[in-house]
Amino acid sequence: MDFAILGPLQLTWEGHPVPLPGRTLPRLFAVLLLEPGNVVPQHRLVDAVWGEDPPATAKRQLQNTVANARGLLLRAGTSELETVGDGYRLRVRPEKLDALRFQRAARIAREQVAASEPEAGLESLREALDLWRGPALAGLTGRVIEAGALRWDEERAAAVEARAELELELATGLSVVADLRRVLDRHPYRQHAAELLMTALYREDRPAEALDTFEAIRRQLADELGIDPGQRLKDLHTAILRDDPGLQAPAKAPVPTAGRRRLPAPAQLPADSVHFTGRAGQLKALDALLGPGPQVAVLSGIGGSGKTTLALHWAHRVREQFPDGQLYVNLRGFDRAAPLTPLDALAGFLRALGVPTEAIPSDADEASALLRSRLADTRTLVILDNARNSQQVLQLLPATAGCVAVVTSRSRLPDLAALRDVRQVTVGTLDADESVRLLESLIGPERVAREPQAAQRIARLCAGLPLALRIVGTNLDGQRFSLAETAVALEGRDRLAHLAVEGDPTMTVAAAFDLSYQALEPEEELLYLNLACLPGTDFSKGLACALVTWEPATAERILANLVAAHRIEEFRPGRYRFHDLVREYARQKAESAFDPAALQRLREQVVEWYAKGSARLPVEEYRNIVAAFLEWNGHPTVSRLLTRLIEFADAGYREESPDSAYELPELAKVAQLAIETGVRSEEPMDAVRAYALADAVAYASGEMHQSKVYAEKTLENLRRTPHGDATGKARNDLATTLIQLGRYREAVSLLREAVVAAEHSGKRYVQVEVLTSLGTVLRHMGIFAEAEALLLKARALDAASPEGPTTVYPLLTLTGLYVDLGRISAADELCREIGEMLRGHPSKYYRARLYFRQSAVHSADGDLPRAEAALLRGLELVEQVSSWRHQLLYTYALAELYLETDQFDAARDALVKVEHLGRYETSETLAVKARVLCRLFSADGRMRAAVKYGRQAVDVFAAMPDPLRQARSLAALADAYAAAGDTEAAEAHRDQAAALFAALNLDPRSIAARAFQREQGAGAEYRATGRGPGEEPADGVVFLGDGARREEVLAAYRRVLAALGLEVTETDPPRFGSFFQRFRLAAWSDHRRTRAADLAAAVDASVGAGPQGGQVDRDLVEAVSRLIESLRYEQEAVVQVGSILVVKHANRITQRILTPEERARLQEGWTGVDLPGDIGGVLRACGVNPLVLTEETGPQGRHRKD
Template sequence: MPGDLGARVRELRERAGLTQRELADRAGVSPRAVRYIEGGTVRNPREDTVRRLAEVLGAGVHADEAAPVRIEVLGPLTVRRGATALEIGPPRRRGLLGLLAVQAGRPVGTDEIVDVLWDGRPPATHASQLHSHIARLRRLLRDGPGPAPVIERAAAGYVLRADDAQLDLAEFDTRVESGPRVEELEAALRLWRGPVLEGMPGPLRAHPAVVAAGRRRVAAAVAYADLALDLCLHSRAVTLLQPVSDLEPLHEGLQARLMLALAGAGRQAAALRLYETLRRRLVDELGVEPGDAVRDAHVRVLRQEVAAEGPSGPVPAQLPRDIAGFCGRGAALAELDAAASAVEAVVITGAPGIGKSALAVRWAHGARERFPDGQLFADLRGHSPRPPASAAETLSGFLAALGVSAARIPSGEEAAATLFRTLLAERRMLVILDDAAEAGQVRALLPGGRGCLVVVTSRDRLAGLVAREGARRVALEPPPPDDARDLLAHVAGADRVAAEPEAAARLVARCGRLPLALRIAGERAASPHVPLAGLADEIDDEHDRLDLLSADGDACTAVRTVFAWSYRALPGPAALMFRRLGLNPGSDLSLPAAAALAGTTVGRVRGPLATLTSRHLVEEHRPGRYRLHELLRLYARERAVAEDPAGDRASAVRRLLAWYHGAVDAAQRVMVPHGAQIPVEAGDVGPRPVFVEPGQALRWCESERANLVAGALAAAESDDDALAWKLPLSLWGLFYLKGHHADWIATHRAALAAARRRGDTEGEAWVLTSLAFAFRAASRPSDARVLMSEAIALWRRRGHCYGEAVALSGLSDLEREAGDDAAALEHGERALARFTEAGSLWGEGIALTSTGLAHRRLGRPSVALDRYRRALAAFYEVGDRFGAGETLAALGEIQVELGRTDRGLRLYERALEASRASGNRPVQGQVLAALGDLLAETGREAEAESARREALPLLDAAGDPRAATVRAELSLSEEERTLS
């Protein structure tokens, strides 16, 4: 049709006065389909969807005359212009187009074309026939407006150029490669109408490119199934998995997932029948029982452990406890009721302490029945000493609450937001976003469905959210005097307020009717030893210094004054602990960390913390972990500045940071024992955690990550020359193992600036090296290469062999990944020499492995063999079983390539033993697969099949593409046995 499809649909819908949901209902399509088409997300929507929309909106939505030409190979070969199929021609012309299309973008040689089209027996006139077919195909593909697929002459044949809109296979691959997103994988699988080039002659359907495309479909189906099952999208999963499973009846991973989807869709009997059918096939055809994946799925179906059909999934109930003694606000509650019926987002604005959060929570509890699919809550920390919560952080928490496993939560904000909107599209859910800083912090958190409501609280007016997203604003003012008095009475006691009405009125006035201040004042007055009149006099005395309401409207001054009442009643040790807690750069503290901050023992810090907890100045939010309310943190820090010498404050923070440094250093030496370790200065800062195995150390680091990152940033700004870069640097193991690239880069940038400010070239060199590795891990090779080169130069000036070797090794890896094996070898050889000078045997093993790979890729197997042998000896001597297993596998590969099958077999068996001992399951799968190939080549078919069966689940679990090849070999072996 002329113009943009999405714009045309939107124009006709608005002209008809229909909403997206109304159009979807009348057309019998998903509201999401309408939304995606109008938004341009779907460039080539399904024909039946467009047809149904056209029937509702009238002519103009489809016009084949203006549609581009599109080749479809995912099923019978078809060339379409819009909805009209074009005549391609005789079988060999169809075969030629199919052969070029399944290899689009890659030149296909004339010999290959002739071999496939004439099955190895071409006539004398084959060249002229081929030229004729090419010419006619070119005319066919040009039969349409705009860009079209093009057949070009290549050096020894022809190549088809086609983009996603012009070739369904190209669109499929693009969608699959865009990332593990359920909507993209679903759209990719819906492109398939049957097997690739269904109905074409055998030689073409057996072509490696056709077979590979089919394998990609299976892999995409498995990936989609995992996501869909996580999201309880069982019926949709059954629809898409069924045709793939019919073509792969012995693919246990696929069949297991289909069983779970059937059970989740309420079809338990069908799931059990599928299991019996699969088991019978496996026993009859392969002589084996189902594997772990199928058996586990069967047990879950029998026990009815599969989550119910979506889109509901889990029903989160994240609302905080309802506010005790909530008073008044009748008009605001009514305004919220009215707004919730008319709009999809409400913004509650007002001054700090005015009661925005209390109002939101009270209204939400009263409105829970309106939102049967659940309630989500997040503190966005918009006006907090801590950095505001990012949209990605908040979305991660929301997706977890909605039942998405940690492994399936996208790392990028855009992908996470898309998945969040997908999950909420058909739900009626309430989302509370507390303390937003600005509109941009909220937009990614807005659901797409009309059944959801978002309530945002903020000091800011969020004008952008109101203007662009149509949010309704509810502005809060201080409550009327009577409501404020009722709140004070609820906290301090109604009888006491009634007994001293004049004093109560003075308290209400001095608090500016601010709810937070009234509650704290009421708690202080609740003691029978504090008359209301005396408390009112105290407020009068402090009004000159810290006015309850500041001139600029910042009510934090009121909070500060009221906090002082509780603080002054504290015993000395508790007051000191309170001030120390205000210096903590992190979000909370464990008991040992608090002891280090206070400069005492764990036993002596328990009492002051218990006092602070009982007086509601500190929250023990988990056993043994303490945190301050954000406003209390501000006040505690101010009291520390006012009462404690600067040297005492600096010493307290340094003790805490040194404690974290020692603890994370101990963890890192267990997590990455062979990595670069920086010496930690001894210091008596209290007991640190003891780690006995890597998993325990990694779990501790991950649980403390927020505090460690905050501490590292604080250390970089401190006056401590060592901690300024050593604490950030000590976190590289955590960041590397868990993939926290943003934290790695942020902390190391701060550390680099600190080292350079101090002229500390050793620190600068270490941080440059680690930061370069961070950029490499974050897929930023250009930045990594610049920093690695700077680090090498700095190490060389310092004459530090080990540091230079580490950086050279990293540069070698960067060059190899860029495809420059010669440069990789050069840097690897230099790294090897420096590691040898430094006396690092493990480093030599790393460099020998790297240079061995480079020599092998450069066609020097004998040199590579020598390097791998030397690396193996080094890894054995330092006790690195991971390195030994991988090196043995590489040695086996080279021996096989050189035709020394017996040696290769022995090396593979040793590699398998080493990888099993180290728990390196991915390498186990790779070695078993290679072992299966080698055994098959030497005629030991039974042993080869056994190795491949053991390899398959390991490769599947690791997502290794070799799994498809192993599965095909197993199927072929079974077919050969059946034929014999």
């Protein structure tokens, strides 16, 4: 049977046409004949027959059509229709298909011309073109068929151009104008056809038409492509305008010679892929070859990444830019056949360019020089596909501008870059979206749309490798498996086995990788296999070099070779990885190449490198260590990896890094697996490391009770080893957990032992850690002097380390201690030092701790807005690193800060936000929370609840013991009793608090001490003498009321300063707004507001009528003292209640009882000032004799709640 596609589809048998009824059968034959001898997948046949809307029974109908086609072919016996995988292949003898006969005749013509036989070549071209009966497959439509037909039409156009060129060259006298016009009608951008048409018209004495032809193609190129005609076409246009004699036809046919001849431009590009997807970046890089700069590009990537497909797709896009031809050769650098030699490739190119075989030099250098001569002053595209090395390529490259060469290789060919100016273009894998789009083009978009999630899984499992996706697409198209079933198969143990086309051993991913593997040198192969055995996703240069016994320089060179050859990828400086499928392939090779002893040695090398590597591993190694432990768990020495995981649990999870996105629950699972293995191991350190990891994870997660259990198990197992807890580290870890649980005495006992052990061990970092832990617990226990000495020693030890200070923990704790002691300047200076140490440090956790300390310093210094801002920033960071215990502590501190400014709703909201973290509460956090609730309920008037929580806080802090926080809780409880009207209980608890503060020997300037100083000597001295220690009365007073206008208040304030003999400045105005609001709420909050008038009356009633009779009730002193406390945040303020006046200037507080004369002057000073009703009424209740109540100098800050 004969087949014809160069025109309408036609089948003939014994000279008679074979009818092809229906729609399906002709389209089936058309698609199969477009690719004779090649497998055509079912989905392409379905697309060709039915387009984008196939019926549900499309495949069954297609199978029936194939059966009918086989019946036709079997009768003729000249061809065979085969099923291959999920596609079909039609085998046709070349002489039975007109398209193959046309190709053969055109090829013979080129060879005849190259052999200086133009007349014979012309005759062959005429025979070839006579086979055409019209456009290819005329009458059949559809995307697939039209694309294939267009390819044959382009080959016909090239043959018409070649025949026309020979007709003109030989001056045969036959007109070629009509044929060339038809070519330009169907292919309007073919500049060579336009050149020939203009020449033919000119020779037929039709120059105007020739010029019109030039103008038409110039406009079309400019309007539709945005380019100008090529230089040759422009030169021809100029020659026609000048009526150049050289355009005339030769007098006779030229004599054949072996020299250079005008021949048909070679068009050797293989067909473009109809499934090309993505690669926008690489195409843009290749487009740059058309401009100034390097005109050689190397496309490199792993096998199966689509380098050839990309090169050919780009070449077809720009082929019109190269009218002098496109040369292509497969160098077989990575192929089962032997690589093509440079001389063989040169001979092929030279023959295509018209050099007779006998004229081609036998020396490669001479042949290369001849090629460069032939390509000089031309615009020719050269595609050198599948190069193995630079030596295979160098002699094939053109040397002049205008020519472009594209090389594809699995290697980056670094040697070539040293010799020629080249553009390196890496062809990596497709991204997820591109992978799905490629799958759509292979199996049809409707099928992907039915199972989009399965398609995404397949794309991920193919790791973006185009070859793998094409294989899956081929298999899916020929089988009834769903995408989901295919994804499940690929998720199995041997993914590579499923990435193969059945019946075609060359169409597999493993086969493609085999070609790269076989090209490795012995040293490269060894390192390649060693690296493949590494668990995890990537590896460092240091680990890679540690796997071999070579000199470091040699190991680095071999590693660089593997990168250059795309066996591995250096995705970040110093860090490397395999492509996912390449790793699986290489692992299979390693498992067959290495015996068990070699694999164990490799494991030991990896463990040794991790265990004894740098003091602090980069966070990127976390997942690799986890993977190594999970894969090798149970092998000897592998538990040593747990030590590194403990470091990550302790600190690594607080770091920031692009590759550190891991969570503590994952480490918890690793720890449990390690415990199961460790308790069965004969090596006791396996259990020690397992329990230590579990302890570290529980501690970092805020699970303190579980942490205690694991820490005790760690210490218990460690004591069974020969050296025990030689450094004290295990005792320190247990003690740290006990501190969080409020069991201070037990912690101190362990830590004092640990300090001795750490000093004997000489481990500096353990000493620093243990001293800091002991200093922390002693600070909480109120043993301030020893705590400071220990923390300063830890700081000095850390600073003396060879690498300089390595931790901020001692400084953070020391800062908190100085705030407790009222040494705010020292605390502020430490915060600055910590800030410098953390500059550029990625840790959110450390910065959160710093913000917490800065908040305490700002609060103590009276700057509440900055204190709140710092605390909120710290809280945000601890939330991000999931440090739940610190989130609780920071939230409770924020709530207390809100209570200080009577923002009760804000305090409640803060507490509600952390209700879900109840499982992470410890004795410490519960006690702090209880104190907050005591104050909050007291402000709400819920006295029973306030007293309940106040007692709870006092009891817990007393049991720890934590005397400072116990005293604060006693103060809060006393306030609750006082608000409830139980004066006796309030006084008793206040006395207890005062006793605790006295026992702590706090600096008098500390807020904690100042708040209760009136309960000590100052109050007694006042009652006896009417004056506090060292106090001088002040003259001239005015109240800065929150109802006054700012200008009036400022004027009154200046009068006060003048009366006190103090300097009045324009640049230091008082901070009005925050004080007004705070004073109003503090003095007249909900449960005291109704007592405003009573308080004023009590003041007047308590003060006698004369200078000798003035006595003030103790409860009244307490009430007024609360007002004094509200001033601690202000630098300048004046307050009056009844006859009592309080003045604060430059941190100096003075209290007075006014005389009637002073009252009169005061009233005169208020003229024009509009005071609110509550305060104004009190102020107008004037008192008598002047009497100094107390005087305090220089409150330097407020004691932190934590």
